[in-house]
Amino acid sequence: MSEKHLVCQGALCKCNFGTTPDTLKVLTQTKHFINDKEGSNKLMATNMDIGASTFEKNTFGPCKMQPIPGGGFKPCQIVVTAWSGFYEKITLQDNNGKALLEDSKATCPIGGPDCITIINHGQTAEVSSQNVENAHKEVLMELFPFVDLNKYIRKSDIIDS
Template structure:
């Protein structure tokens, strides 16, 4: 298996018949997290997240319903990773290339646009970075000061 990202709460998904994307919300559990050092935001999406696990609960207008408002209903997920199961809810993780079937379309028409994972460098990453290379790639960032900052500070700024 090529490296694929696990999908987490906040992932962006879209329906091929809808007009706007929406964010996934985990409804099946409150226990399993990925890439979330405080374990409070990035719940792992599983194949048990069916129904309407969406923040806005719509993909805009639905071309399958003559452009009337989309009322999605996920009936199943395809392409989940069967080698990693979480109990509860007894579900397998959804990957960035998984697709969901909507009851309206009757086919796997909902795809993941962004997994919801965000890479956050640690102090060790900053310490091991090639300072000269980083100065060329990121000329506005002073690499000498970066190792003094908390890489998670921006998360708490909201």
């Protein structure tokens, strides 16, 4: 899993045959959050997140695989039938699903195998007071010379200048 991010609710995906990305929804489990210190927004996505309501808008725009006579294309209606490239070493008990990775791909019955890719894994960097407390104080003082670190770390950890 070297340098690959796990995918969570809010990941942005696209189809090779659509024009508009859509946002992944995790509906198959409700307990396992990642990259979310409050544990309320970013459910971990798994290969069990399949079906017709896996995305917020449930469309990637006009589907180039479904031309309309006279011009244009039918609107995409996303149906994920399978995921590939998931991480085999993490299995959730809730749904028996394997964790999706940022390079996982989904299959649609219209577009075919691996036509849906992940543009953004959905995780975001979020600094907490615990991160500041665990960091080397000398480095923090060099990086943020005008920030009063007393607000974020224990006074006994501050280095005297």
